[in-house]
Amino acid sequence: MAISNRVNQRTVLLLISLIQSGGRDKPISLSDLAEFTGIPKPTLVRWFKEAENGGYVIRAVKGKRHHFIVSAKGLALLNGVCELISSGEKPIERIAGEVFTGLGEGAYYMSLEGYRREFLKHLGYEPFKGTLNLRIISKSAIYSVIKWIEKVRPVIVPGFTESGRTFGSVRIYPVRLNGELCHAIFPERRHYNADVIEVISKDNLRRKLNLKDGDIVTVDLLSWD
Ligand SMILES: Cc1cc2nc3c(=O)[nH]c(=O)nc-3n(C[C@H](O)[C@H](O)[C@H](O)COP(=O)(O)O)c2cc1C
Ligand SMILES: Nc1ccn([C@@H]2O[C@H](COP(=O)(O)OP(=O)(O)O)[C@@H](O)[C@H]2O)c(=O)n1
Structure with a gap:
């Protein structure tokens, strides 16, 4: 009803x-x-x-x-x-995150053919060229993310060599950001600590969800099944 x-x-x-x-x-x-x-x-x-x-x-x-x-x-x-x-899937955990701007490196890595090919193969879409950065503010939420990563089996995009440079592997996990299904990625080599999640999607999430720096978003930590 x-x-x-x-x-x-x-x-x-x-x-x-x-x-x-x-x-x-x-x-x-x-x-x-x-x-x-x-x-x-x-x-x-x-x-x-x-x-x-x-x-x-x-x-x-x-x-x-x-x-x-x-x-x-x-x-x-x-x-x-x-x-x-x-209704909808049951998240393993639900946390809050704050949108922030990084150094613009995500767009570079997300443009590399070696990654794009694999994202399309595993996720079924060509991601927007960039990563949306979320800072996790509370200690308990950081702990939830650590536990989630331990519990859920990731999809792993292997590292590769391109133009003489080596790029590291990337672990991928499903998430919902303000209800929108997207993916969190954890590059093997990354600048950020455990208090940051980088999110990818086929869409420009800032535009689609009308997000700006400082906005608080809901992040559902999901599993693949
Ligand atoms: C798909 C992907 C692959 C990455 N691979 C590497 C890598 O091989 N080596 C490295 O130093 N950083 C790598 N990074 C991490 C970036 O250096 C950086 O930590 C992250 O993307 C945040 O950048 P931003 O907030 O400045 O956009 C990778 C990032 C992404 C999105
Ligand atoms: N799916 C995505 C990925 C990135 N973005 C945004 O696109 C821009 C370029 O991504 P980036 O990873 O190079 O930038 P920063 O994360 O360093 O700010 C940033 O403003 C991201 O927040 C987005 O809105 N939706």
């Missing part, structure tokens, strides 16, 4: 609270829910009124006690929320 943006977020929170309190398949009283969640009764009364008007809960009154059942529409709404969250 697609979630309408008119759905009240309080209703979603209320339904989650009901289910956490054991109300997925049986009625829960207002008092029990207040006790379980610590949400004041008057607040719950208001939230239940909204949810009832929307058809997301069913009220059953016995004496002074009000019981609530999650309706079929309420369950469908929560399933819609779950689908929204779980």
Whole structure:
């Protein structure tokens, strides 16, 4: 079920609270829910009124006690929320990175035929000539990257010799940058330390994702399967 943006977020929170309190398949009283969640009764009364008007809960009154059942529409709404969250692949980790400009060397290396041929073969596209640099600010995120690199088997582009000069191998890993599927590359010989990721893509990412130096991006660290 697609979630309408008119759905009240309080209703979603209320339904989650009901289910956490054991109300997925049986009625829960207002008092029990207040006790379980610590949400004041008057607040719950208001939230239940909204949810009832929307058809997301069913009220059953016995004496002074009000019981609530999650309706079929309420369950469908929560399933819609779950689908929204779980759509797409599950990243191994998710970190933040900051865009910065380097010395312009990425464009040179990414233009070399010896690399371009292999990128096309392994990734199925001809990358934009350059690497988008991301600085990882937090220590825990740097640690996540180190663990990710250890865990995921890389695609390896071998080194080669061209015009008498030797170029090193490059390890490649899949990533999503602000939701866009791209690849992180780790050249065997590189200037940067563990706090920098270089990202390649068929597109000019600055243009496509409207990025400039200092912007913070979301990086999903993925595996190949
Ligand atoms: C595909 C690729 C291959 C590279 N191979 C080498 C290499 O063989 N030797 C080297 O000194 N640096 C190599 N580098 C690393 C660059 O020297 C540099 O660390 C990196 O690309 C960052 O450059 P920038 O931020 O100035 O653009 C390579 C970079 C890329 C993208
Ligand atoms: N897929 C890519 C690769 C590089 N770039 C950008 O293209 C420019 C040239 O890349 P580069 O690697 O030579 O430059 P620097 O990383 O040294 O700044 C830089 O501004 C990169 O950030 C991009 O927008 N999208």
